Amino acid sequence: MFEEAQYFAPVTRDEHGAVTVELAQSHPGFADPVYRERRNTIAHLALTHQRGEPIPEAHYTAEEQEVWRIVSAELKAKHETYACREYLDAKDRLRLPADRVPQLEEVSGLLEPLTGYRYLPAAGLVPLRDFYGSLADDYFYSTQYIRHHSVPFYTPEPDVIHEVMGHANALASDRFAALYRVAGQAARRVETTEALEFVSKVFWFTLEFGVLHEAGELRAYGAGILSSYGEIEEFRHMDIHPLDVREMGSTVYDITAYQRLLFAADSLDHLEDVAGTFWDTCTDDSIAALT
Known part of the structure; x- marks a missing residue:
């Protein structure tokens, strides 16, 4: 989930344990010392967390709570128009609460009884094998910080709005959760870096930026589209290709811009047949044969 994008905000820890999130000068929060300190504090929460323990709470400001409310309200209307029925x-x-940012432990408490998934806090970049492999164990890595309040409809990196509004809603579906799980099993199974990257690209063009035909319309199911105020209005105008594992796994994408090339499934059944079967059966050899 945008994990490659996080190189824009690498997280470092010095010999004294102090955590620093390095924001680029173009980041909306770069010149805001309060926001930067909060980013450091929130990153520290993730770095000190141990799997199996309750996730530490991130204390959000009134401005950050307002960002969640604004985006939640706007996306609610857009989801009715553009999201698939599942x-x-x-x-x-x-x-999910619409009036405040939910804590990740709270999201886990809502999600686990439905599909078994729980959240794990991420300070920044999660290596591909760790991120995708955790999906096989019903865990989803998520950032806890929220975008800068000056631009509520924009973020240069994946924040809690993307990770929760986008992914948690999908993970509440038994059918989508099964696809996340089998993608994780595929990442766990393959051994080469090339095969792992192929698996992750298929994930990108489906569970992150996937669309499908439903009731005579093109509808979105990918978390990257459904958590983006701008991209959700644009996806029907993109270059739409039929769902194809070989092409998805071989296509280079730009994480800094709207996705201009999307792959459409004929239905959710079709997505499960194509992507689900690929993840369920792929090996290093079978992927090598596709490239």
Whole structure:
């Protein structure tokens, strides 16, 4: 989930244990010392967390809570127009709060009884094998920080809005959760870096930026589209290709811009048949044969 994008904000820890999130000069929060200190504090929470322990709470400011409320309200209307039915039904099952940022431990408490998934806090970059491999164990790595309040509809990196509004709603669906899980099993199974990257690209063009045909319209199910105020309005105008594992796994994408090339499934059944079967059966040899 945008994990490559996080190189824009690498996280470092000095010999004294102090954590620093390095924001680029173009980042909206670069010149805001309060925001930068909060980013450091939130990153430290993730670095000190041990799997199996309750996730430490991130204390959000009034401005950050307002960002969540604004984006949640705007996306609610857009989801009704653009999201596929399976996602909308899962969103109704999960019932995330719209008036405040939920804590990751709270999201886990809502999600686990539905599909078994729980969240893990991420300070920054999560290596591909760790991130995808954890999906096989019903864990999803997520950042806890929220975008800068000056630009509520923009973030140069994956924040808690993307990770929760986008992914948690999908993970509340039994069918989507099964696809996340089998993608994780594939990442666990393959051994070469090339095969792992192929698996991750198929994930990118489906569970991050996937679209499908439903009731005569193109609808989105990918978390990257459904958590983006701008991209959700644009995806129907992109270059739409049929769902194809070979092409998805071989396509280079730009993480800093709207995705201009998307792959459409004929239905959710079709997505499960194509992507699900690929993840369920792929090996290093079978992927090598596709490249």
